[in-house]
Amino acid sequence: MHSESQEELRAHWDGRYRGGQTPWDTGIAPPEVQAFWKEQPKPARGSFALDIGCGTGLNTLFLARQGLYAIGFDLSGQALQLALQRREAIGRDEQLVTEGKAIFVQGDVSRLPLDSLGAVYALDIGCLHSLPDELRPAYAEGVHKSLKEGGHFHLYVFDRSSSDGPGARGMRDGEVAELFYNRLEILTEEIGVSSTLASRPSRWFLLRKTSQFP
Numbered sequence: 001m002h003s004e005s006q007e008e009l010r011a012h013w014d015g016r017y018r019g020g021q022t023p024w025d026t027g028i029a030p031p032e033v034q035a036f037w038k039e040q041p042k043p044a045r046g047s048f049a050l051d052i053g054c055g056t057g058l059n060t061l062f063l064a065r066q067g068l069y070a071i072g073f074d075l076s077g078q079a080l081q082l083a084l085q086r087r088e089a090i091g092r093d094e095q096l097v098t099e100g101k102a103i104f105v106q107g108d109v110s111r112l113p114l115d116s117l118g119a120v121y122a123l124d125i126g127c128l129h130s131l132p133d134e135l136r137p138a139y140a141e142g143v144h145k146s147l148k149e150g151g152h153f154h155l156y157v158f159d160r161s162s163s164d165g166p167g168a169r170g171m172r173d174g175e176v177a178e179l180f181y182n183r184l185e186i187l188t189e190e191i192g193v194s195s196t197l198a199s200r201p202s203r204w205f206l207l208r209k210t211s212q213f214p
């Protein structure tokens, strides 16, 4: 059973950002996310989206560019400072404030304070798979509560490997289905498609909250 405190986890992630050990920070929104939004109708004005474990905010800003009010959450203050710098640099050129908007909140994603937010979309690239096992059910409940009916959840995870240490634990086979059972339905599961993000086995999931799971 894991025993890291929230402070230890935060220190771990702050250290990664401080030391520039962030291979996931590719500078481009993943093709899977871009393709999803290319196919979607323009979101209704004032629609919310969440970027869960947003890191330096690249994808939060991508979502704001789609016309969404995008909320990026992260435990790491170091990451969020970089996100704010990124927003400022981009905001000067692209008036993100005119249609969408990106805001950043420091918080623990296993305690998402967003009941009934009614988000149309939530994104997690590489956060859930790093959470200690015992925090994952609360995380899943938080995602479920923050989405509106019909809202999508886009999730990128590593498969679990026996050598995983803190910060990269991966997901057991079938774990996503278990965690979201009676919460969200899995629409698609694609294996190892995003080789730009990791050289290890990984998956993209697209899930949706239906009226079956209010």
Ligand SMILES: C[S@@+](CC[C@H](N)C(=O)[O-])C[C@H]1O[C@@H](n2cnc3c(N)ncnc32)[C@H](O)[C@@H]1O
Residues within 6 Å of the ligand: 009, 013, 014, 024, 025, 026, 052, 053, 054, 055, 056, 057, 058, 059, 073, 074, 075, 076, 079, 107, 108, 109, 110, 124, 125, 126, 127, 130, 131
């Ligand atoms: C692999 S990074 C991915 C960052 C971002 N999604 C991206 O694609 O650039 C995982 C992120 O999850 C954050 N994180 C890990 N555990 C967290 C928690 N319990 N609450 C909030 N954020 C967390 C880390 O600080 C880190 O920024």
